[in-house]
Amino acid sequence: MAVGKLTFTKAEREKLAEFLWLLNWISVLTGAILFGLGLFLKVEIQKRQEVMLEQGILYVPHMLITTGLVACAINFLGGKICLDCTDTNKFLRWKMVMMPYVVCTLVFTACVLAGAVMCYSISSQLEEALFLGLRNAMRYYKDTDTPGRCYLKKTLDLLQIQFQCCGNSGYRDWFQVQWVSSRYLDMNNSSVRDRLRSNVDRKYLMDGVPFSCCSTASPRPCIQQRLSDRSAHFNFDRQSQQLNLWRRGCRSALMEHYTQILQSIGLTVLLIWLFELLVLTGVRYLQTAMENVIRLGDPDSESEGWILENSLAETARSNFNIIKNLGKCYQGDDDDPNINIPSAATERELPSRCAHIPETS
Amino acid sequence: MAVLRLRFTKTKRDKLAQVLWILNWISVVTGVILFSLGLFLKVEINKRGELMAERDIQYVPNMLIAVGIIACAINFLGGKICYDCVDTTKFLRWKLIMLPYIICTFFFTFCVLVGALMCYSMHGELEESLNLGLAEAIRFYKDTDTPGRCFLKRTVDMLHIEFQCCGNNGYKDWFQIQWISNRYLDMSKKEVADRLRSNVEGKYLIDGVPFSCCNINSPRPCIQQQITNNSAHFNYEHQTEELNLWMKGCRQALLEYYTHIMQSIGLTVLITWLFELSVLTGVRYLQTSLENVLRQGDLDSESDGWLLENSFMETARTNLNIIKSLGKSNQIDTANNGDPNINVPSTSKAHYGPDNVPPNEIPEAS
Numbered sequence: 076m077a078v079g080k081l082t083f084t085k086a087e088r089e090k091l092a093e094f095l096w097l098l099n100w101i102s103v104l105t106g107a108i109l110f111g112l113g114l115f116l117k118v119e120i121q122k123r124q125e126v127m128l129e130q131g132i133l134y135v136p137h138m139l140i141t142t143g144l145v146a147c148a149i150n151f152l153g154g155k156i157c158l159d160c161t162d163t164n165k166f167l168r169w170k171m172v173m174m175p176y177v178v179c180t181l182v183f184t185a186c187v188l189a190g191a192v193m194c195y196s197i198s199s200q201l202e203e204a205l206f207l208g209l210r211n212a213m214r215y216y217k218d219t220d221t222p223g224r225c226y227l228k229k230t231l232d233l234l235q236i237q238f239q240c241c242g243n244s245g246y247r248d249w250f251q252v253q254w255v256s257s258r259y260l261d262m263n264n265s266s267v268r269d270r271l272r273s274n275v276d277r278k279y280l281m282d283g284v285p286f287s288c289c290s291t292a293s294p295r296p297c298i299q300q301r302l303s304d305r306s307a308h309f310n311f312d313r314q315s316q317q318l319n320l321w322r323r324g325c326r327s328a329l330m331e332h333y334t335q336i337l338q339s340i341g342l343t344v345l346l347i348w349l350f351e352l353l354v355l356t357g358v359r360y361l362q363t364a365m366e367n368v369i370r371l372g373d374p375d376s377e378s379e380g381w382i383l384e385n386s387l388a389e390t391a392r393s394n395f396n397i398i399k400n401l402g403k404c405y406q407g408d409d410d411d412p413n414i415n416i417p418s419a420a421t422e423r424e425l426p427s428r429c430a431h432i433p434e435t436s
Numbered sequence: 437m438a439v440l441r442l443r444f445t446k447t448k449r450d451k452l453a454q455v456l457w458i459l460n461w462i463s464v465v466t467g468v469i470l471f472s473l474g475l476f477l478k479v480e481i482n483k484r485g486e487l488m489a490e491r492d493i494q495y496v497p498n499m500l501i502a503v504g505i506i507a508c509a510i511n512f513l514g515g516k517i518c519y520d521c522v523d524t525t526k527f528l529r530w531k532l533i534m535l536p537y538i539i540c541t542f543f544f545t546f547c548v549l550v551g552a553l554m555c556y557s558m559h560g561e562l563e564e565s566l567n568l569g570l571a572e573a574i575r576f577y578k579d580t581d582t583p584g585r586c587f588l589k590r591t592v593d594m595l596h597i598e599f600q601c602c603g604n605n606g607y608k609d610w611f612q613i614q615w616i617s618n619r620y621l622d623m624s625k626k627e628v629a630d631r632l633r634s635n636v637e638g639k640y641l642i643d644g645v646p647f648s649c650c651n652i653n654s655p656r657p658c659i660q661q662q663i664t665n666n667s668a669h670f671n672y673e674h675q676t677e678e679l680n681l682w683m684k685g686c687r688q689a690l691l692e693y694y695t696h697i698m699q700s701i702g703l704t705v706l707i708t709w710l711f712e713l714s715v716l717t718g719v720r721y722l723q724t725s726l727e728n729v730l731r732q733g734d735l736d737s738e739s740d741g742w743l744l745e746n747s748f749m750e751t752a753r754t755n756l757n758i759i760k761s762l763g764k765s766n767q768i769d770t771a772n773n774g775d776p777n778i779n780v781p782s783t784s785k786a787h788y789g790p791d792n793v794p795p796n797e798i799p800e801a802s
Contacts, residue, residue: 219655219656220655225655228652228655229652229653232652233652236597236652254657255657256656258656258671259656259657259669259670259671260670261670261671264670285657285658286647286650286657286658286660287650287652289647289648291589291590291593291594291597291648292590294580294581294586294589295580295616295617295619295620296615296616296620296646296647297646297647299647308620309620309621309622310619310620310622
């Protein structure tokens with residue numbers, strides 16, 4: 076009871092082979108696209124690595140890059156095989172390779188699917204990385220004299236201007252870090268000393284934000300200092316407050332940016348996966364049809380092609396037995412009752428060397 | 437004494453026609469490039485239309501757009517003509533059109549050159565326009581409640597951030613205008629009232645700049661207020677401080693940007709002009725050699741091609757005479773008998789009709 080059995084005439088086999096040759100070359104292109112998408116994602120993540128704490132998010136673009144390269148190689152080989160399959164003589168060259176090739180391609184297609192799923196599942200890890208990265212960036216904003224952190228101020232300012240955001244979750248995050256370096260604080264000034272003393276950790280905290288938080292859409296000049304005291308500024312009503320600074324937090328702004336990229340990439344990879352699956356199915360039919368033709372002996376006759384020779388349960392059972400026997404081979408045990416159960420698959424495919432170890436050819 | 441006479445065999449003529457057909461099609465592509473360059477320049481100028489005072493700078497992109505479209509049309513026609521010139525019988529179709537076509541293309545090529553030169557000469561007008569436009573924009577920065585000017589603040593802020601510049605000539609321009617609207621000034625406060633009173637025109641001037649002038653490269657938090665007061669800020673000296681604000685003026689920044697664009701466009705147009713000139717020369721040679729072949733009668737023989745039949749001076753004189761006589765024929769025709777110019781014999785034979793009688797005896801002409 077074969078799965079998906081179809082009958083192929085000689086003309087149909089040849090057409091299938093030619094069609095698959097074309098599809099394999101298109102798959103090489105899609106493999107290159109996969110590679111390009113992986114590279115693009117890697118570049119995008121590394122562009123903002125200063126505000127992202129590396130938590131192994133780079134495995135996603137790496138996966139896509141390797142899958143893309145493997146896709147190109149596999150489909151290139153597939154194209155050559157399918158081109159030779161139009162001629163039954165040339166097919167004999169590839170007869171031994173085709174079954175491993177189909178199995179490899181099945182495993183590879185599973186990897187493509189895994190890549191697509193990874194694109195969607197990385198979102199929570201990304202948020203965590205951004206949260207920690209932005210928190211550190213804000214903490215070290217003032218350290219423009221420390222090597223390794225001297226460009227963090229510029230990076231964060233550019234980020235806030237470009238993505239129109241302020242702070243981690245909002246502008247109030249700036250009230251909890253000291254973002255004015257002590258080099259620029261006049262310790263002789265009593266108000267400065269008071270403020271430092273009033274804080275437990277001796278940090279200079281104030282209810283002000285850097286200039287890059289200022290919104291360009293505000294109708295009034297930007298108010299950056301004494302933001303919690305509404306009466307300190309003239310006519311600072313609710314609407315002015317809403318428009319004064321960027322309301323969004325940089326974490327959610329960056330998450331939106333990356334989610335958009337990842338969703339588009341994920342969708343593209345899913346489509347590529349479906350395409351690869353289609354090509355794999357075609358190659359499997361071609362392989363079984365050609366093998367049956369050779370078994371029948373007449374190259375011009377009709378033959379059957381299928382996806383699996385027996386039903387799914389039987390195939391799974393026989394493969395499981397093969398793996399068990401392979402395991403037993405390494406132990407040298409030939410008294411296993413499982414070996415002598417006759418089945419259609421095992422008699423043909425089971426290597427007999429396990430029962431005749433001294434007589435290996 | 438023809439100018440640059442060359443000899444063409446039949447195969448050379450055919451090859452010339454084919455090469456010119458390809459070159460004409462390449463010229464259509466360069467015409468499209470010219471058109472898109474003009475469009476790009478127009479869009480770039482309109483993008484910052486709010487910052488530019490009304491000056492005649494739109495004529496440069498408009499010229500480029502028009503020249504680009506005409507280039508496509510002329511070279512398309514030229515391609516068709518050259519394609520037909522391979523076959524001498526088909527050439528007869530175009531025989532009468534070719535000379536006007538060449539003259540038109542010559543004038544058009546001249547327009548392309550003018551377009552290229554305009555790109556380089558626009559500089560002065562542009563600077564003037566930017567100077568006035570930016571001064572106005574800075575003056576109306578605070579008027580976010582006045583219709584027609586409410587987005588000027590946003591435009592100026594984005595300009596400062598994008599082009600990394602401040603003010604018209606520099607950040608000190610902001611000290612001379614009131615950029616904080618009266619709506620946000622607390623008139624009941626003493627220092628506000630004092631400052632307003634101390635100014636002749638009652639303007640609230642401060643030595644401060646908007647936030648968009650802040651330099652992101654500065655290692656310290658931005659100092660926007662009391663910029664000239666060294667003692668107001670710790671460890672600060674405004675004379676030596678270069679990283680705090682953007683030092684470049686926006687006029688210079690925009691001028692640099694536009695000059696860069698226009699120099700690239702001008703160079704491309706010059707190269708296009710040289711290409712068009714070479715195509716025109718080829719078409720002229722093709723035209724003269726084919727006409728000579730027809731005059732000789734034998735379609736497979738060699739023929740001469742030239743740029744001008746006589747020397748430059750003679751051609752100029754003949755054309756001038758033609759224009760003069762055209763002018764005279766519009767007036768009352770009494771000059772036939774007395775005008776010495778008409779009866780000067782020239783190399784090209786004048787046909788007076790089947791009788792071949794000079795126009796003196798017009799009443800008897802058929």
